[in-house]
Amino acid sequence: MAVIEKLNEAVYASEGKLFGFQSVSRYGAELNLMAKHPIRLLTVPLLVLILSSSVLFAQTAPASASSPEQRIAALEQQAADAKSSADNAWMLVSSALVLMMTGPGLALFYGGLVRKKNVLATMMQSFAMMAVITVVWAVVGFSIAFGAGNSFFGGLHHLFLNRVGLFPDPDYAATIPLQTFMVYQLMFAIITPALITGAFAERMKFSAMLLFLILWSLLVYDPMAHMVWGKGGLLNASLGGRFPTLDFAGGTVVHVSSGVSALVCALYLGKRVGYPKLPMPPHSVVLSFIGACLLWVGWFGFNAGSALASGGLATSAFVATHFGAAAAVVGWSLAEWLRNGKPSALGAISGCVAGLVAITPAAGFVGPRAALVIGFVAGAFCYWMVTKVKSLFGYDDSLDAFGVHGAGGTIGALLTGVFAKSVINPIFKDASGKALPSGVLEGNAHQLLNQAVGVVIAWVLAIVGTLVILKVVDLLIGLRVSEEQETQGLDLSQHGEEGYYWDTPA
Amino acid sequence: MTMTKIEAIIQTSKLEAVKEALHEIGVEGMTVLEVRGHGRQKGHTEVYRGREYTVDLIPKIKIEIVLADDIVERSVQAIVTAARTGKIGDGKIFITHVDDAIRIRNDERGESAL
Numbered sequence: 076m077a078v079i080e081k082l083n084e085a086v087y088a089s090e091g092k093l094f095g096f097q098s099v100s101r102y103g104a105e106l107n108l109m110a111k112h113p114i115r116l117l118t119v120p121l122l123v124l125i126l127s128s129s130v131l132f133a134q135t136a137p138a139s140a141s142s143p144e145q146r147i148a149a150l151e152q153q154a155a156d157a158k159s160s161a162d163n164a165w166m167l168v169s170s171a172l173v174l175m176m177t178g179p180g181l182a183l184f185y186g187g188l189v190r191k192k193n194v195l196a197t198m199m200q201s202f203a204m205m206a207v208i209t210v211v212w213a214v215v216g217f218s219i220a221f222g223a224g225n226s227f228f229g230g231l232h233h234l235f236l237n238r239v240g241l242f243p244d245p246d247y248a249a250t251i252p253l254q255t256f257m258v259y260q261l262m263f264a265i266i267t268p269a270l271i272t273g274a275f276a277e278r279m280k281f282s283a284m285l286l287f288l289i290l291w292s293l294l295v296y297d298p299m300a301h302m303v304w305g306k307g308g309l310l311n312a313s314l315g316g317r318f319p320t321l322d323f324a325g326g327t328v329v330h331v332s333s334g335v336s337a338l339v340c341a342l343y344l345g346k347r348v349g350y351p352k353l354p355m356p357p358h359s360v361v362l363s364f365i366g367a368c369l370l371w372v373g374w375f376g377f378n379a380g381s382a383l384a385s386g387g388l389a390t391s392a393f394v395a396t397h398f399g400a401a402a403a404v405v406g407w408s409l410a411e412w413l414r415n416g417k418p419s420a421l422g423a424i425s426g427c428v429a430g431l432v433a434i435t436p437a438a439g440f441v442g443p444r445a446a447l448v449i450g451f452v453a454g455a456f457c458y459w460m461v462t463k464v465k466s467l468f469g470y471d472d473s474l475d476a477f478g479v480h481g482a483g484g485t486i487g488a489l490l491t492g493v494f495a496k497s498v499i500n501p502i503f504k505d506a507s508g509k510a511l512p513s514g515v516l517e518g519n520a521h522q523l524l525n526q527a528v529g530v531v532i533a534w535v536l537a538i539v540g541t542l543v544i545l546k547v548v549d550l551l552i553g554l555r556v557s558e559e560q561e562t563q564g565l566d567l568s569q570h571g572e573e574g575y576y577w578d579t580p581a
Numbered sequence: 582m583t584m585t586k587i588e589a590i591i592q593t594s595k596l597e598a599v600k601e602a603l604h605e606i607g608v609e610g611m612t613v614l615e616v617r618g619h620g621r622q623k624g625h626t627e628v629y630r631g632r633e634y635t636v637d638l639i640p641k642i643k644i645e646i647v648l649a650d651d652i653v654e655r656s657v658q659a660i661v662t663a664a665r666t667g668k669i670g671d672g673k674i675f676i677t678h679v680d681d682a683i684r685i686r687n688d689e690r691g692e693s694a695l
């Protein structure tokens with residue numbers, strides 16, 4: 076009986092180390108209570124012996140004398156495993172945070188800014204991206220963006236996520252599974268087209284929006300992502316691109332591309348019925364406020380997660396992100412306070428988003444003080460873009476996708492070239508591995524030119540790609556809803572629903 | 582005896598005061614609506630992302646009561662005293678004649694239905 080008790084102890088001690096072991100040990104304990112019966116006396120120890128022996132052999136090194144080299148190798152493996160665990164945990168959390176930025180972050184932010192009759196349709200546009208882009212990414216998007224190919228596109232090696240397994244791809248991230256990297260990048264691929272929906276809010280057909288954004292994702296986003304982040308990409312700073320553009324988390328890839336495309340959409344589709352004479356104030360700044368706060372928190376995954384690891388660079392990017400957002404709130408609100416006499420809630424949250432956009436390319440390259448400067452400048456600059464420049468040219472960029480993302484991304488990309496420091500992130504190295512200056516203030520004046528090249532390429536690709544795709548979709552199925560449908564509201568005309576059913580009696 | 586309808590459009594902040602004043606003189610039935618409108622009162626401007634919106638339909642409260650003629654003047658005085666601030670935007674009272682009133686519960690008609 077003492078033997079059985081000892082074995083039971085061993086069972087409880089190693090409980091949980093094997094999959095399903097816990098249930099077995101409890102069953103064993105119950106069996107033990109009926110141990111009077113001779114056959115049952117044997118089943119528990121046998122079971123325990125078989126299972127615990129495999130546990131014991133799995134956990135420790137061979138009992139035979141192992142040399143110091145073998146033990147050091149085992150220790151190194153454990154250290155590497157520990158680092159991988161930490162990195163992967165952070166990256167999975169970051170992926171979730173970035174997805175949250177689209178839904179409900181962006182969905183709420185945009186949803187609150189439109190008129191009540193269009194709230195669901197607007198949220199649905201972001202949500203649709205969460206679903207549809209995932210499928211497109213899995214089928215071919217990831218392969219085009221991150222497969223090995225030429226300077227502009229990846230190949231088709233990863234079609235249907237072929238060879239995207241749990242082993243790392245050291246070119247991208249040596250300590251996390253490639254699948255983690257793929258799913259993290261997917262969240263970026265989701266939010267980028269969702270940002271564009273802000274430009275054509277309240278007047279685009281749902282079917283046309285789907286077709287347009289799927290094509291845009293394949294033909295504009297994926298090549299842009301490949302050029303900046305993919306193997307062999309023309310602008311890839313870490314993998315030896317010809318015009319290395321410093322873009323830590325997607326200032327050009329995500330914000331310039333979507334923001335400029337948004338402007339093209341707004342110009343091509345034309346103004347909303349009644350704009351600008353008819354009043355179209357946001358139906359719920361409260362929803363937008365909640366969305367903006369979710370965006371701020373989620374952005375830590377967007378920027379700090381772009382370190383692709385959980386170490387010091389992630390911290391640096393996290394801090395820079397936060398400081399950039401905060402300074403931009405101050406910048407925008409101050410400008411508004413001075414110009415209008417009152418700082419508005421909508422202004423504050425818009426400033427916050429503008430700062431986050433601008434710090435996106437810079438997050439992992441600049442220090443906290445530079446982040447404050449970048450944020451403040453972006454806040455004031457985007458305020459000017461959205462209030463002065465927009466009314467000057469008269470385009471109906473309904474939710475200021477260009478004014479905030481296009482403009483904020485452009486200025487952020489340029490300021491990254493100014494403020495990048497190699498001590499934060501030694502992205503450029505000479506032949507002997509020594510760090511070279513990153514930004515202008517550090518002595519690399521050339522970088523501003525490279526940043527400009529990256530920005531220009533993003534602008535050109537966005538403009539040309541968007542125009543072509545818009546034209547094609549327009550010819551195939553038409554882009555805008557009819558005037559009657561627009562007046563009725565997209566919730567009813569496109570989706571057969573109402574957002575709020577509050578006024579009807581019980 | 583004939584019946585009279587009083588429609589009083591007042592500031593939203595004066596609803597409680599007017600209700601109490603009417604209860605004090607014994608008037609209990611009333612219908613309250615949330616309305617928007619303006620007489621000579623100017624609205625205000627709101628600014629969203631640099632765009633100005635003039636809000637000139639101002640929220641008001643409209644109270645409708647149907648009374649026997651003999652208490653109409655007292656009711657009007659009660660409303661006016663409770664609702665007046667002396668500024669533009671205090672509102673207006675309109676008085677009309679009511680042909681009949683019916684209590685749905687038991688078919689009573691005329692003044693006894695009030």
